[in-house]
Amino acid sequence: MADSPRVTVAECELDALRSGTVDVLALLDTHLGVRVPGVLSPSECAALVRRVYAGSPFWTPDFDAVQFSLGRAWYTHLEQDREDEYFAQARTSDATVERLLPGFQARMRELIALLVRGQAHRREGWCGPGLHIFPADGWLSHxxxxxxxxxxxxTDTQYEQRAxxxxxxxxxxxxxxxxALRLWDVIYPQRERLPDDAFRARxxxxxxxxxxxxxxxxxRLHQIQPFRGGRDxxxxxxxxxRLDSGTDWEVWF
Ligand SMILES: O=C(O)CCC(=O)C(=O)O
Ligand SMILES: [Fe+2]
Structure with missing residues (x-):
């Protein structure tokens, strides 16, 4: 039997996104996710990756250096009780990303604006888009x-209202x-606890x-899968x- 749309991932062309003819939010209601191939060319990615490595002294190590980020990620700070540091360093985090990858954060916000067919703003006081570096042969790779x-x-209100x-x-x-990123047909049912059957589902x-x-x-429930080889x-x-206005969105890392 063919998979139902809910358990498949939709694919969308970048041109269709640019022309505003695709309703990505509607696709997300009926699919596990939406992939957009070719947003950056391999050479653009390679150039960005070179800059990421050149900036390695500015990476933030998380969870005893199991992973690193360029720019600060909220969830890693939350889970390590470093919330104060996240907010204290937010401007520095953005300045570092901008210095190493000029225009990158703005580009991520532009992509989000295209995806939602609205406006994507910085989230005041929070760190803007950043990068995760998961080392080859590191704990997470295994x-x-x-x-x-x-x-x-x-926020609690956003969560309660299912913003x-x-x-x-x-x-x-x-x-x-x-x-790969594993996606489950499981949408957040409770704030603190995973549903008991979450891990049994395919x-x-x-x-x-x-x-x-x-x-x-x-x-949506998801997980990075183990990986092998010498490449991070x-x-x-x-x-x-999405904010109450309906067309305005706030973006953070
Ligand atoms: O890198 C990915 O594929 C997803 C990472 C992730 O799950 C996250 O940043 O929350
Ligand atoms: Fe995630």
């Missing part, structure tokens, strides 16, 4: 990431083998191509939430 939702950054929220991942350097793996963008509902996994990430 074990995969946590199974999680991306709802940590929502529309998206996670956008742009793959700059996929690992040699593996490292997931769908999105095996990223270089320069590809993946959009998921931030309330480097992806850019941004989270976005």
């Amino acid at each position: 074990n995969g990431g946590d199974v999680h939702f991306d709802t940590e950054g929502l 529309r929220a998206l996670t956008v991942v742009l793959m700059l350097q996929p690992p040699e083998t593996g490292g 997931g769908h793996d999105v095996d990223y191509r270089v320069g590809e963008l993946l959009v998921i509902d931030s309330y 996994r480097i992806s850019a990430t941004a989270h976005a939430v």
Whole structure:
């Protein structure tokens, strides 16, 4: 029997996104995610990756250097009780990303604006889009990431009202083998606890191509899969939430 749309991932052309003819939010209601291939060319990705490595002294190590970020990620600070540092360093984080990857944060916001057919603003006081570096042969490459939702950054009110929220991942350097993002047909049912049957359900793996963008509902259960080979996994990430106005969104990392 063919998979129902809910358990498949939609694909959308960048041109269709630019022309505003695709309703990505509607696609996200009927699919596990939406992938947009070729958002960056392989050479653009390679150039960005070179800059990411040149900026390695400015990476933030997280979880005892299991992973690194360029720019500061909210969930890593939250889980390490470093919330104060996240906010104290937000401007520095953005300045560092801008210095190493000029225009990159703005480009991520522009992509989000296209995806939602609205306006994508900085989230005041928070860090803007950044990158995750998961080292080859590191702990995460062997074990995969946590199974999680991306709802940590929502306010209580946004969460209670189920404000529309998206996670956008742009793959700059996929690992040699593996490292897909596993998506489950499970939407955040409770704030603190995973549903008991979440791990029993079959997931769908999105095996990223270089320069590809993946959009998921931030309330969707997902997990980075283990990977092998000598190449670090480097992806850019941004989270976005829709404000009450309906067309305005706020973006952070
Ligand atoms: O890099 C990815 O594929 C997704 C990373 C992720 O789940 C996150 O940043 O919350
Ligand atoms: Fe996530």
